[in-house]
Amino acid sequence: MGIRYLFCAMSLVWKSGKWWVISSIFLHILIGSLPLATIWVTKELVNSVSAIIQGEVHEYGPTIWLLLLEFGIAVVAVALRNLQSWLDQRMEVLLNHDLQKKISEKLVSVPLAYFENPQYYHHLTRINSGAGGRFLAPVRNTFEIFQACISLFSLLGYLLTLHWSFLLLSLLGAVPMLIVHAKFGQQKFWLMLHQTPVAREASYMSQLIMDRQGAKEIRLFGLGSYLINRWSKRYLKNAREALHLMRKQQGIEIALEAVTAVLYLGAAGVMIWLMRVKSMQIGDFVSMGQAVHGTQSSINQISFRLAGIFEETLYIRDFFQFIDLEEPAGGLSSVRGDLPFPKQLQEGIRFENVTFRYPDTERRVIEDVSFQIQPGEKIAIVGENGSGKTTLVKCLMGLYHVDKGQIMFDDLELRSIEERDLFRNITVIFQDFMKYSLTVRENIAFGDIDQLDNLEKLEEVARRSGVDRLVQHLEDGYATNLGRTLFDGEDVSGGQWQKIAIARALFSGGQIMILDEPTAALDPQAEMEVFRQFKMLTAGKTTLFISHRMAAARMADRIFVLKEGRLIESGTHEELQTQNGEYARMYRMQAQWYSEEIEGLQEAVAWRS
Numbered sequence: 001m002g003i004r005y006l007f008c009a010m011s012l013v014w015k016s017g018k019w020w021v022i023s024s025i026f027l028h029i030l031i032g033s034l035p036l037a038t039i040w041v042t043k044e045l046v047n048s049v050s051a052i053i054q055g056e057v058h059e060y061g062p063t064i065w066l067l068l069l070e071f072g073i074a075v076v077a078v079a080l081r082n083l084q085s086w087l088d089q090r091m092e093v094l095l096n097h098d099l100q101k102k103i104s105e106k107l108v109s110v111p112l113a114y115f116e117n118p119q120y121y122h123h124l125t126r127i128n129s130g131a132g133g134r135f136l137a138p139v140r141n142t143f144e145i146f147q148a149c150i151s152l153f154s155l156l157g158y159l160l161t162l163h164w165s166f167l168l169l170s171l172l173g174a175v176p177m178l179i180v181h182a183k184f185g186q187q188k189f190w191l192m193l194h195q196t197p198v199a200r201e202a203s204y205m206s207q208l209i210m211d212r213q214g215a216k217e218i219r220l221f222g223l224g225s226y227l228i229n230r231w232s233k234r235y236l237k238n239a240r241e242a243l244h245l246m247r248k249q250q251g252i253e254i255a256l257e258a259v260t261a262v263l264y265l266g267a268a269g270v271m272i273w274l275m276r277v278k279s280m281q282i283g284d285f286v287s288m289g290q291a292v293h294g295t296q297s298s299i300n301q302i303s304f305r306l307a308g309i310f311e312e313t314l315y316i317r318d319f320f321q322f323i324d325l326e327e328p329a330g331g332l333s334s335v336r337g338d339l340p341f342p343k344q345l346q347e348g349i350r351f352e353n354v355t356f357r358y359p360d361t362e363r364r365v366i367e368d369v370s371f372q373i374q375p376g377e378k379i380a381i382v383g384e385n386g387s388g389k390t391t392l393v394k395c396l397m398g399l400y401h402v403d404k405g406q407i408m409f410d411d412l413e414l415r416s417i418e419e420r421d422l423f424r425n426i427t428v429i430f431q432d433f434m435k436y437s438l439t440v441r442e443n444i445a446f447g448d449i450d451q452l453d454n455l456e457k458l459e460e461v462a463r464r465s466g467v468d469r470l471v472q473h474l475e476d477g478y479a480t481n482l483g484r485t486l487f488d489g490e491d492v493s494g495g496q497w498q499k500i501a502i503a504r505a506l507f508s509g510g511q512i513m514i515l516d517e518p519t520a521a522l523d524p525q526a527e528m529e530v531f532r533q534f535k536m537l538t539a540g541k542t543t544l545f546i547s548h549r550m551a552a553a554r555m556a557d558r559i560f561v562l563k564e565g566r567l568i569e570s571g572t573h574e575e576l577q578t579q580n581g582e583y584a585r586m587y588r589m590q591a592q593w594y595s596e597e598i599e600g601l602q603e604a605v606a607w608r609s
Ligand SMILES: Nc1ncnc2c1ncn2[C@@H]1O[C@H](COP(=O)(O)OP(=O)(O)OP(=O)(O)O)[C@@H](O)[C@H]1O
Pocket: 116, 358, 361, 365, 383, 384, 385, 386, 387, 388, 389, 390, 391, 392
């Protein structure tokens, strides 16, 4: 299982940087050979110095050369390690880019319903931190093991020429070290898995504290210390657990070090015994000591790196599980076909006994709704808060898979239509439309990104939506950055943002126009202006218009009244007034507030087809 993911990581790393893999193998072989070379030079150097001290040799030349050689090896070792670390950094950056791109591509393609699921966010948070480093780590660890093996086998080979017991003493220390490191690697991963929800909660609290929008309310309601306390508790909880695991690990590692020290003492005993029986020189003794120490540290490296590989492959598995996320049977989104959207709707839109529940919830938010909308017809959808108006629109766009019934465009079932083509033909301004902290041009042209450079269309749309008047006052015109999140941009009002959203919808130019409370943030005069332009904004388009303003709804060709997810009334304003049902009740209630205004609106609008 783990091996499979190790290979996945290797193949990804190979694809992203062949040069890194090749140069790393080469460098690790070189670095791995250095310890034995160092030990050999040290032995010769100590023997040569000892011969000079004892007066056996009078020439200093060879000793100086050995000294220079030892110095040279040390410099080369440092240079090679630094080169490797620079190559690693470079590779990590590239890999991070490639993996982050993969994650982003997945994020923009998964069904919208995934974003309703906290587990999905937990998963995303887990894999999103330092993906490059995490993918590189097992490959790097494999190379390190390879390098440590070169050092280990060369040193063991040298020690075996002296005595077999060195092999036994080395292996005795290796096994417990490997077990302990692997166990802690696994525990660290499970800890991260278990801590993610709490870490996300802490991060949410700190985001709230940093948020520009939140800054006002936090001061106004005095929420600062509540949020800080909540953040602090979550943060410290995770920190305590992590520290606890670290303490446990350190305790066991100290015990392991003690075992290693005892084994080293054993090796030292063998060395002293060998000195006596084989009458070795002091340099041989020093090099034996270095070799035993080098063997132990190579073994330590190998077990530590193996445990690292184990831990990182768990992460890599998690990453691929995210990237390979598939929709559950039945599907979450609705659109999956490959048929083109009708060029010009002939029969219109038809809902046939549509029932819908949000994923992982029980309540039917839309219940057995059926209706037909003719091409070019203007429909107002009204109903109390939470009656299902926005949800109905989301289903119509295929953002969710309905539980029962079907949604038809002419004779095409929604699921059979190609997704991009469907979205091209439906233009929506949601209540919570996006306010991109980018230029005015981008904010509008995002309606049809292929036309980003079409300034003529941009200006025409701006004129129709009234955004041109705002742009006139901006220093850089359409190139002015909006909002202050990213740039020192222009802060525009809620109503102005709404106009920009309307311009974006116009820019997109689909056959069907859906407006979810498009005038909610507008002042009465601006609202009146939008209504005046309505006929032009929606000309030739089938329009669904969600509104709490009965005065605006009455101008529609037909009005749909939703209550607790059911379509309880539909008809023209006059028909529904005559029925004297829910619509008439809501209308009467509002009429008391703005009877004069209605008269004005009535005159201004008249946008029925
Ligand atoms: N993502 C979601 N997951 C679960 N339930 C949801 C979700 N979005 C909305 N709901 C529920 O569905 C019901 C209908 O919501 P919807 O937003 O469609 O109502 P609405 O009529 O548009 O309301 P409003 O007039 O307040 O905008 C609500 O009870 C809401 O709690």
